[in-house]
Amino acid sequence: MRTNYNVLIVDDIIENIQIAMSILKEESYDFSFAKTGEDALVLLQKNYFDLILLDIMMPGIDGYEVCRRIQKDPRISDIPVIFLTAKADTDSMAKGFEVGGVDYITKPFYADEFLARVKTHIELYKAKTLLQDNNLSLQHKMKMQRTRILTELESSQKDMIYILTELVESVSDETRNHIQRVSEYSRLLAHHHIALSKEDEETIFFAAPLHDIGKMAISEEILNKRTPLSEEEFKIIKTHTTVAHNYLKAGSRKIMKAADFIAHQHHERWDGSGYPNALKGEQIHIFGRMVALADVFDALTHKLVYKEAWSIEESCAYILEHSGSQFDPYLVEIFKENMDEFIEISKT
Numbered sequence: 001m002r003t004n005y006n007v008l009i010v011d012d013i014i015e016n017i018q019i020a021m022s023i024l025k026e027e028s029y030d031f032s033f034a035k036t037g038e039d040a041l042v043l044l045q046k047n048y049f050d051l052i053l054l055d056i057m058m059p060g061i062d063g064y065e066v067c068r069r070i071q072k073d074p075r076i077s078d079i080p081v082i083f084l085t086a087k088a089d090t091d092s093m094a095k096g097f098e099v100g101g102v103d104y105i106t107k108p109f110y111a112d113e114f115l116a117r118v119k120t121h122i123e124l125y126k127a128k129t130l131l132q133d134n135n136l137s138l139q140h141k142m143k144m145q146r147t148r149i150l151t152e153l154e155s156s157q158k159d160m161i162y163i164l165t166e167l168v169e170s171v172s173d174e175t176r177n178h179i180q181r182v183s184e185y186s187r188l189l190a191h192h193h194i195a196l197s198k199e200d201e202e203t204i205f206f207a208a209p210l211h212d213i214g215k216m217a218i219s220e221e222i223l224n225k226r227t228p229l230s231e232e233e234f235k236i237i238k239t240h241t242t243v244a245h246n247y248l249k250a251g252s253r254k255i256m257k258a259a260d261f262i263a264h265q266h267h268e269r270w271d272g273s274g275y276p277n278a279l280k281g282e283q284i285h286i287f288g289r290m291v292a293l294a295d296v297f298d299a300l301t302h303k304l305v306y307k308e309a310w311s312i313e314e315s316c317a318y319i320l321e322h323s324g325s326q327f328d329p330y331l332v333e334i335f336k337e338n339m340d341e342f343i344e345i346s347k348t
Contacts, residue, residue, distance in 0.1 A: 005122050006048060009033040010040040010066065011055040011084065016107065020053060020084070023111045024118070037061040038282055039195045041069060044076050046197055050122050054101070056085040056092070060282040064099050071100040078128070080121040084109075177348065178298055183208040184345045185294035186287075192334045196286070204287050207258035211266050211291050214244030226305050241267055241276045261285035266292045271325045281328075289328040293319065293335060296326070301346045312343055 007029050009020045017033045024031050032047065034040035038060055040052075052070070056063035063083060071077050082103040083096040093104050103117055187205040190196045215223055218240055222233050229237065244263030248256055265279060265288030272280030274292075284292075300315035310318070316339060323332035335342060 004028065004030050005050040005126075006030045006032065007051045007053060007118065008040065008043060008047075008049045009053045010035075010037065010058070010063070011053075012036065012058045013055075016055065016084070019109060020114075023109060023114050026111070027115055027119070029118070034195075036282060037063065037066040038286070040066055042195060042200075042286075044070065044073075044079075046199065049076075049079055050125055051118060052079055052081045053084050053105075053118075054081050056083055056087060056096070064095060067096075067099045067101055078125075080125050082117060082121060178302065179209045179212075181298045181345055181348060182211060182291060182294045184348075185297060185342060186290045188338065188341055188345070189290045189294065189331055189334055192338055193286070193290075193331075203254055203258050204262075204290060206255050207262055207287065208291050208294070210244070210248070210259040211262050211295060212240065212244075213247060213259075213263055214240030214242070217243045224305050228306065238267070238275055241265070258287050262287050262291045264288070266295055268292065269326045270328050273325075284328075289331055293327050293331050297335075297342065298346065312346070316343075 007024055009017050009024075009031055010033070011017050011020070012035050014035070017035075021031055021033070032043055032049070034043055037058055040054070044052075054063045054066060061069075063085070067081050067083075070079065070081065077100075080102045081100060082105055083101045084105050084107060085092065085096075086107045088106045096104050102121055105114060105117060183205050186208040187201050190201040190204050193200075215237075218237055222229065222237055225233070241264050245260060248260035248263060262285075264276070265284050268274035268277065268279040268284045268288060269292070270281055270284070270289070272278050297315060297319055300310045300318060301312060303309040319327065319332060319335055323329045
């Protein structure tokens, strides 16, 4: 039986996280933290937690929405969620319980009350878990079987992606090395991203090749046109993101889900001026943001049917110049700090 329990703290204010951590240290709890709801959901997919301390007012998706998404995921829906907030009104509290929270602690935290509530809900969660111990042997067998099935499915996904990539290459004059380089750039960005894991690196590497899968639906006359596109032709080619989403949205495995986000969102822009849905900032999935930068950098540094290659210096300057407008500023910082590696990939 475990004696240490892992708590996830979610708050966009680092000082609040530090206060919560300092209190939790008194009882030797293990803990992780996230500064956005999006990052919290990523951590919940990769780690086991016994309790979630969740701020309500955060940029991007707020605590209520994070809790709703947790409740919809059967793998994590039973983890108790305690809301932390300065909002002490009845309506806010009622909404917290409505979306699935088990308790509500107002800021500032009082250490004794804070620890008591954390301990109570972890004990309740532990008791619930202990009731399931009689089924551990069966669960272990089922887990082993599930792992085997998932491994086989993942292998099948990779085979399918290879086939689909070959199809994309057959309709475009410029995709073969482009697809491979975009995958390498994207994996490099994931490798240096503080919130992503080795598994995320592998996922984006295998999903990124499908970023232009929707172009299979665009005529070769438009796709490989050597003169500027007309306004109507540009409207047509922009539909490839939605076409791809319609292809991929039914996929339930992680690589296909990642490919859906990428194909659908890699033309969105950080400032909301992209397409197809004018998503802004962290509304754009992190994989979509990564491939957006990787795709543009590769397009700039290589000759295409409608343009000559830019120099490395011009291409790098473009990425840096469009930080915070076209590209996620944090990803641009990763690009800047590891520019030599990006340039080396561009030569392949």
